Structure formats: structure tokens, C-alpha cells
Amino acid sequence: MQAGYAAVLCVLAVLGLEAAAPGECEITRLLQDKLQYEMRLQYMALCSYPPFQKHYFPINYxxxxxxxxxxxxxxxxxxRNRTVSEPALRYLWFHINSQAVLRIHEVLPEKHPSWKYTQELCQLFDALGKEYSKYRQTDVETVVADLVKLVHSTGVESRRKAVRPKALLDNCLKVMQMLYRVPCQWEST
Structure with a gap:
């Protein structure tokens, strides 16, 4: 990313404007394509059909x-009602969902049919992480910075929740569309 463009993005982020870098828009568009309903259903659904049951997630996994x-x-x-800026919300969405996708990927054996799909999602989040690497945690609102720290902390005792893999990806897509549709000028789906 050019230094001048990065400076403009920093100024816009400080002002709380809804700017999104072209790289963010491109990568999230690819993520949106990967997270379409048919793919989430195919790779994350709970399969009850006996011949495929052993390959996908077990019922109620x-x-x-x-x-x-x-x-x-x-x-x-x-x-948003607490007036958290849009760039900070996108930063939060990235950190939370990159961890969620990583957790799904970690439970899959390499020969599992969904392993490659989740690996591709992880790679897209890694690419998005490079876009956010210039965005310092000190630049975001305290509430977002605290949540990001909590998500990345491993030693802290946190409340755990059991969630279906497809539900995590469903939420990932819905929130991504909320946060990126306007700044990236996506058409409604």
C-alpha cells in the first residue's frame, strides 16, 4: 500500500468515516463468494445422510x-449505538472471525472434505490481516481493543460456548455484509 494512501486511511479512521481500503474490499468480496449459502451448507452442515455422515460434521456437532x-x-x-466507528467495527469483525475460522479448521483432520475449504478461508483472513497489520490497536476505541485482546488471550479464563460451525460462518457473513456493503459499494444480495 502506498504511504500517502495509508496516511489518508489513518486520517479517515481517526475521523470515524466509513472508508475501506481497496484491498479490504477485494478480499472481503472473495470471502463473501466463499461464504455463500451453498458452500456453507456443503462444507459446514450437519450431514445425516448415512453414506456421507462419516465425512462431514456429525449431527449436533x-x-x-x-x-x-x-x-x-x-x-x-x-x-454502533455506542458510537463505535465503522473502521473499528471492521477491525473487530476481522479479529473475531479469523479466530472462529481457525478454531473450525483446527478440529478437522487433513483428509476431511471441509479441511481444504476452511484452509482457503484461513488464507483469505491471513490476506486481510496483512491489510489490517498497519492498523494499530491503540487507534481503535477502548471497547473494541479490549474485545480483541480478550479474543487473542490464551491464558485468561473466559466463558466458553458450544456453537455449530455453520452458525459461526453464518454470523461471519451477515456481519461482514453489514460492515462492508456500503464502503465497498456492494450490491444487495
């Missing part, structure tokens, strides 16, 4: 995540 790793549209609405 859930992943243990920190309570804070479940980010719903209602959480974003609540934070």
Missing part, C-alpha cells in the same frame, strides 16, 4: 469458542 468469538449483527448494532 459444536465447536467450543470463547463467548466473545460469537459476533452477531445485533452486537454490531449495539456497538
Amino acid at each position: 459444536k465447536v467450543q469458542v470463547q463467548y466473545e468469538e460469537v459476533l452477531r449483527p445485533s452486537n454490531i448494532t449495539h456497538l
Whole structure:
């Protein structure tokens, strides 16, 4: 990213404007394509059809995540009402969902049909992380910085919650569309 463009983004972030870097928009558009309903259903659904049951997630399978790793549209609405800036919300969405996708990926054996799919999602989040690497945690509101620290802390005793993998990805897509549709000029889906 050019230094001048990065400076403009920092100024916009400080002012709380809804700017999103072109790299963010491109990567989140790819994520949106990967998170379409058919793919989430195909790779994350609970399969009850006997020939495929051993390959996909068992009935009622859930992943243990920190309570804070479940980010719903209602959480974003609540934070917006507290006047948290849009860039800070996108920063929070990235950190929470990159961890959620990583947790799903970690429970899958390498030969599992969903392993490659989740690996591709992890790679897209890694690419998005490079976009956010210039965005310092001190630049975001305290509430967001505290949540990001909590999500990345391993030694802190946190509340755990059992969540279906598909539900995590459903929330990931819904919140991503809330946060990126306007600044990236996406058409409604």
C-alpha cells in the first residue's frame, strides 16, 4: 500500500468515516463468494445422510469458542449505538472471525472434505490481516481493543460456548455484509 494512501486511511479512521481500503474490499468480496449459502451448507452442515455422515460434521456437532468469538449483527448494532466507528467495527469483525475460522479448521483432520475449504478461508483472513497489520490497536476505541485482546488471550479464563460451525460462518457473513456493503459499494444480495 502506498504511504500517502495509508496516511489518508489513518486520517479517515481517526475521523470515524466509513472508508475501506481497496484491498479490504477485494478480499472481503472473495470471502463473501466463499461464504455463500451453498458452500456453507456443503462444507459446514450437519450431514445425516448415512453414506456421507462419516465425512462431514456429525449431527449436533459444536465447536467450543470463547463467548466473545460469537459476533452477531445485533452486537454490531449495539456497538454502533455506542458510537463505535465503522473502521473499528471492521477491525473487530476481522479479529473475531479469523479466530472462529481457525478454531473450525483446527478440529478437522487433513483428509476431511471441509479441511481444504476452511484452509482457503484461513488464507483469505491471513490476506486481510496483512491489510489490517498497519492498523494499530491503540487507534481503535477502548471497547473494541479490549474485545480483541480478550479474543487473542490464551491464558485468561473466559466463558466458553458450544456453537455449530455453520452458525459461526453464518454470523461471519451477515456481519461482514453489514460492515462492508456500503464502503465497498456492494450490491444487495
